[in-house]
Amino acid sequence: MTRLWIVRAGKQGERELAAIEQGRLLPGFLEVGDLSTCKGRDAILAHLEQVMPDAGRNRLKNFAAQLNQFAYAIQVGDLVVMPRKVTDGVAVGEVTSEYKFHSEDPFRHSRAVKWLNEAVARDAFKQDLRHSFGAFMTICEIKRNSALERVRAVLKTGIDPGSLLGKQGKAAIPPSDEDVEAEDYASDIEDIANQQIISLIKSEFAGHALADLVAEILRVEGYTTKVSPPGADGGVDILAAGGTLGLGEDRICVQVKSGDGTANHDVVLRLIGSVSNTQARTGLLVSIGGVNAAAQKELDNNFFKLRLWQMPDLLKALFRAYGELSDETRAKLPLKQIWAPISGGDE
Known part of the structure; x- marks a missing residue:
């Protein structure tokens, strides 16, 4: 029976691009050794107690359950969702290999995956699934509210039909201690909240309007700005x-790239040319859809000339500047800062 899993790629999405480009699930846990030598959760827990001696018992039990699922419970053919941090979407794929461990690999633990869609907008899913995607766990199963069937429907039609089973959509059998299910954790x-803000930005500042928002943020940070009019801009917004x-x-x-698609190598090359043509000292690429591997490599090669704002960077800049933005802009983006206790669990 096919199952649906979440496997994340880092608290800040630091392994996302590699996961997409390499077709692998990369959950982290880099201090942990080869799980294929640990048969079962108890054996994994014993290993974790050796390599993570300062972690609390409950935390280690939680990690052991997650790693046991990654190495043994996930099966070839299962579907997996990777919620993305650097964009507002999720990647959905099909698991194509058993667990693998490579001691010399910087990511160590992996499973091969065939990505069916690398950038499904979270807004394509109804709120209950979006909350499941926001679970703290690095690795967990989603099985309530017809989640598997709904993800398949979104892949096929782009539309989430909602819970097909209504109130019967919850698991009939309560999860055991072996289970790590998204709905059972905070x-x-x-x-x-960030995903909701992103949706608001995409709605209120679609297309060229995003350049106006970025320009206003830069003005708050002390820059004098000139925004190109809508239309062909020659690489200068x-x-x-x-x-x-x-x-x-x-x-x-x-x-500024406001679309959901990733910015490619040509976009970066055009920005480099624009920096030279305008006699600027620095180029800033703002891409809410992220960048692909070739574009990231070009950005890395031009570290002293180029900078990248992906969605997390844009949000940080927005939060810094928010109090000094115009009344009109804040009316479009009504935000309120709150304090909340920290909960752990993600690697």
Whole structure:
């Protein structure tokens, strides 16, 4: 029987790009040794007690249950969701290999996956599934509310039909101590809130309007800005400069990509050309759909010339500037800061 799993790729999405490009699930736990030598959760727990001696007992039991699922419970043919941090989407794939461990591999633990869709918008799913995707766990199963059938439906039609079983959609048998299920653990409130803010940004600042928002954030940070009019921009959406009257040496050429698709190598090359043509010192690429591996490599090769804002970076900049944004902008993005206790569990 096919099952549906969540496998994350880092608290900040630091392994997402590698997971997508390499077709692998990369859950982390880098201090942990080869799980194929640990048969069962108790054996994994004993190993964790050796390699993570300072962690609490309950935390280790939680990790052992997750790792046992990754190594042994997930089966070839199961579907997996990787909630993405650097974009607002999720990747959905089919597991194609058993657990593998490579001591020389920087990611160590992995399973091969065939990605069926690398960037499904979270808004394609109804709220209950979005909350499941926001569970704190790195590895867990989603089996309530017809989750598997609904993910399949979204892959096929783009539409979440909702719970097909109504109130009967919950698991008939209560989860045992061996289970790690998304609905049985606290959600990452910050992540869920961020996803709601992202949806609001995409709705209120669609298309070229996102350049206006980025320009306003830069103005709050002390830059004088010039926004190109809508239409063909030749790779320049915003020019920003520091100093009196914007005549300082801190000159930035900004390219804003508001679509869900990843920015590719050509986008970065055009930005490099625009930096030169406009006599800017720095290029800033704002891409809410992230970048692909070739684009990231080009950005890395131009570390002293280019910077990248993906969705988490844009949110951080927005939060820094929010109190000084215009009344009109804050009316479109009504936000309130709250304090909440921290819950752990994600690697």
